[in-house]
Amino acid sequence: MPPRQYLVVFAQTHEDFRVPELRSVAELYGFPLxxxxxxxxxxxxxVLALDQEEHARFLARRCILIKAVYEFYASGRSYEELHEQNRSSRNLWEKYIPETSFKFVVNGYNHSISKARQREVIEDFSYMGFMGKIDLVSPEITMGYFEEYRDRDIHGTTSQKHEGAAVFREAFFGRLLEQGSARSLIKMFDVKKRQYFGNTSMEAEISLLMANQTLASPGKLIYDPFIGTGSLAYTTAHFGAFVFGSDIDGRQMRGKETKPGxxxxATQYGxxxxxxxLCTFDITRNPWRCGGLFDCDHHRSSVVPPIRLPHRNPARKRHHTGICDQLRHPFAREDQPYLPPTKPYELSALAADLVVLARYLLNPGGRLVFFLPTVIDEYKELDLDSMLCDGMEVVRELAAGFRCLITIRKSTSVAYPPPTFDPQVAHGGSGSSGIDHDGEDASPASPVHAHVPAHRDFREKYFQGFKPKKPSSEEFDT
Known part of the structure; x- marks a missing residue:
């Protein structure tokens, strides 16, 4: 049976995320798209091609950027073309002619349509010959007609049927299958209504889009090594996944009350x-003693990465204050929280280290999903190559503002040894990774041939306003 076509109406936001989200949801449910x-x-x-109507409903229920999905009947760059195509699609809608209750909805994009004109548009479909009852409240089928204009009509907010031909783009027609129910989750997870949040909490829509990239679903185990205030934990858990979180700073997870924030x-969201x-530890001194535990390892960095690396390994002592374990130094006072000493962790080194750690922790086919702060104008595909390692492949990359959303998949079933971090090699400003990736020499690459990714020294570039660095007097002398 050949694929059928479906008309998708998108929300006009985060356009760059549309295709990655569609592909991720299709992969999650295992159907071709x-x-x-x-x-x-x-x-x-x-207009998308799908094998089954149920697949279109899956997209409507899970994709955050979908407002509605319709069975596609016709489109045209003129009214005559649309009606001609709709007549040729009679085999799709003729079964609704005898007794099916129905209603028509008429909408425009970039212009509004008057009530009088809406009636005129509906009457133009009279050749379809529906004999059922017109039901505006709860019809059995809803037929949708959409007009797309390139911009607003210069004569006002309404247009006559044959006016505005210079800006008219295309019209679409089809039967409503399902409204996009996932968009309501944006209000549900609104940070302003959350019982616990911080100044680095991710906005609801982005966290939901990122959750779809993780393929979160019942039975999957997801690890967030930089969980912060938990924005991604709530959305991935809502989709049925189990979540384990850690952070180097336990205060972010706990908050000031007795029960961790x-x-x-999470209780608020059920x-x-x-x-x-939830545990407090540094990922370079992590407690994981075996790999292949997780289905996804996701991480969210803010525009100015707040990540730091402790320069010593603090002793661990349990304090039963809720579910979080605290790291404490042997000489720390019992009446004061211990804050691990830190030093800068260069972003390009962190990204490379994160990929190798994910390769160890992920199941085959598992995903690493993270936002990479970078200079978009300077960003190149080669930047990703600088952080990849054997057994990890890029699924997709997506630029958004100062960040790229990177999705990397574990493409091997080889069991790699746990990566080790060498602080003597790491993070000294060279930008090379501090992980001994495969138990071999982790010395920095030759600076002559090393590619400098756009996200190298992002923090300094950010505070400098992304202005080119002025050459020093020494550079002129040479």
């Missing part, structure tokens, strides 16, 4: 039982 080569992500409408917010545990 055909996106036309001329798909324009900037437009609010797109992340657990309070996902408390899916937060397995």
């Amino acid at each position: 055909t996106i036309p080569h001329d798909f324009d992500k900037s437009r609010p409408f797109g 992340i657990l309070r917010a 996902v408390r039982e899916r937060i397995l545990d």
Whole structure:
């Protein structure tokens, strides 16, 4: 049976995320998805090919950027072309002619359509000959008609049927299958309504989009090594995954109350039982003694990465204050919290180290999903190559503001040894990774041939306003 076409109505936000989200959800549910080569992500409408109607419903229920999905009947760059194509699609809608209750909805993008004109548009479909009852409240089928204009009509906010031909782009028609129910989650996870959040908490829509990249679903185990205030824990847990979180600074997870803040917010969202545990430790001194534990390892960095690396390995002592374990120095006072000593962790080194750590912790096929702060104008695909290692491959990359959303998959079933961190080699400003990736020499690469990624020294570039560094007098002398 050949694939059928479905009209997708998108929310006009985060256009760059549309295709990655569609592909991730299709992979999650295990069905093929055909996106036309001329798909324009900037437009609010797109026609996709799917094998089954149920697959279209899966997209509507899970994709955050989908407002509605319709069974596609026709489109046209003129009214005549649309109606001609709709007549040729009679085999798709003729079964609704005899007794099915129905209603029509008429919408425009970049212009509004008057009530009088809406009636005129509906009457133009009279040749379909529906004999059922018109039901505006709870019809059995809803037929949707959409007009897309390139920009607003210069004569005002409304247009007559044959006016504005210079800006008219295309019209679409189809039967409503399902409204996009996932978009309501944006309000549910609104940070402003959350019981616990911080100044680095991720906005709800982005955290939901990122959760879809992780393929979060029931039975999967996800690890967030920089969990912070838990923005990604709530959304991935909502989709059914179990979450384990850690952070170098336990204060972010705990907050000031007796019950840890992340657990309070998780209770608010009804996902408390899916937060397995929260621990305080540095990932370069992590307690993992075996790999292949997780289905996804996700990480979210802010625009100015707040990540630091302790320069000594603090002794561990349990304090039963909720679910979080605290790291304490042997000489720390019992009445004061211990804060691990830190030193800068260069971003390009962190990214490379994170990929190798993910290769150790992930199951085959598992994903590492993270935002990489970078200079978008200077960003190149070669930047990703500088952080990859054997057994890890890029699924997709996506630029957004000062950041790229990177999705990397573990493509091997080889069991690698746990990576080790050498602080003598690491993070000294060279930008080379501090992990001895494969138990071999971890000395920095030759500076003559090493590629300098755009995210190298991002923090300094950010505070300098991304202005080119002025050459020193010594450089002129040479």
